Amino acid sequence: MKRMIVAPSMLSADFAHLSKDIDLVNANADIIHLDIMDGVFVPNISYGTPLVETICKGATIPVEAHLMIVEPQKFFELYRNLGVGSISVHYEACNHLDRTVKRIKELGMKAGVAINPHTNVNLLEDIVRISDYILIMSVNPGYGGQKYIPYCTEKIAELKKIIERNNPECLIEVDGGVTVDNIEEIANAGADVVVAGSAVFRAKDPAQAIKILQGVL
Ligand code: DX5
Ligand code: ZN
Numbered sequence: 001m002k003r004m005i006v007a008p009s010m011l012s013a014d015f016a017h018l019s020k021d022i023d024l025v026n027a028n029a030d031i032i033h034l035d036i037m038d039g040v041f042v043p044n045i046s047y048g049t050p051l052v053e054t055i056c057k058g059a060t061i062p063v064e065a066h067l068m069i070v071e072p073q074k075f076f077e078l079y080r081n082l083g084v085g086s087i088s089v090h091y092e093a094c095n096h097l098d099r100t101v102k103r104i105k106e107l108g109m110k111a112g113v114a115i116n117p118h119t120n121v122n123l124l125e126d127i128v129r130i131s132d133y134i135l136i137m138s139v140n141p142g143y144g145g146q147k148y149i150p151y152c153t154e155k156i157a158e159l160k161k162i163i164e165r166n167n168p169e170c171l172i173e174v175d176g177g178v179t180v181d182n183i184e185e186i187a188n189a190g191a192d193v194v195v196a197g198s199a200v201f202r203a204k205d206p207a208q209a210i211k212i213l214q215g216v217l
Pocket of ligand 1: 009011012035066068140141142145176178196
């Protein structure tokens with residue numbers, strides 16, 4: 001398996017011992033993934049600015065924010081100032097996605113476009129030209145610990161072709177239900193980055209789980 005970039009989702013971290021989990025991720029993973037939910041775009045609320053700030057302060061590896069919220073542009077400057085290096089916004093939440101992606105880049109961050117499982121990758125043919133990454137949701141967003149939706153593997157492969165035609169630099173990130181058992185399938189389909197919440201934080205040995213997902217063990 002190729003070397004994968006692994007981004008643990010702090011949604012599944014132990015908030016009573018957060019610094020322990022931040023240290024674990026700093027020492028073993030590649031990116032810290034923050035899931036921001038507003039109870040409107042998704043049927044759940046996750047965490048707000050104080051926690052984003054705490055995690056950014058403790059991070060020694062890059063931090064990315066996955067905004068599952070309406071009107072995501074309201075938070076770009078705030079997150080940039082807290083130390084977030086990449087932001088992904090949902091295709092389904094943005095009416096002026098070209099402007100939104102350009103704004104993230106203007107602020108000096110990497111810009112990602114996230115899609116829900118039902119959104120066809122062919123709709124991304126144009127936006128991939130200016131995106132740093134596309135995040136394919138492989139569960140319906142809102143909760144950690146769900147099962148990977150099998151048809152998403154075909155979506156990864158389809159997206160890979162679109163990216164090769166339009167902007168080979170653009171990375172593919174897969175988020176939801178990624179485990180040590182399906183990582184090979186996801187990697188082979190063309191993913192570059194995987195998000196993993198429960199597969200890391202619920203593992204007996206989280207550091208080892210990260211290494212398996214990275215493909216270095
Ligand atoms: C779901 C989030 C995911 C999720 C991943 O809305 O975007 O990042 O927390 O968790 P697992 O790996 O447990 O599916
Ligand atoms: Zn996420």
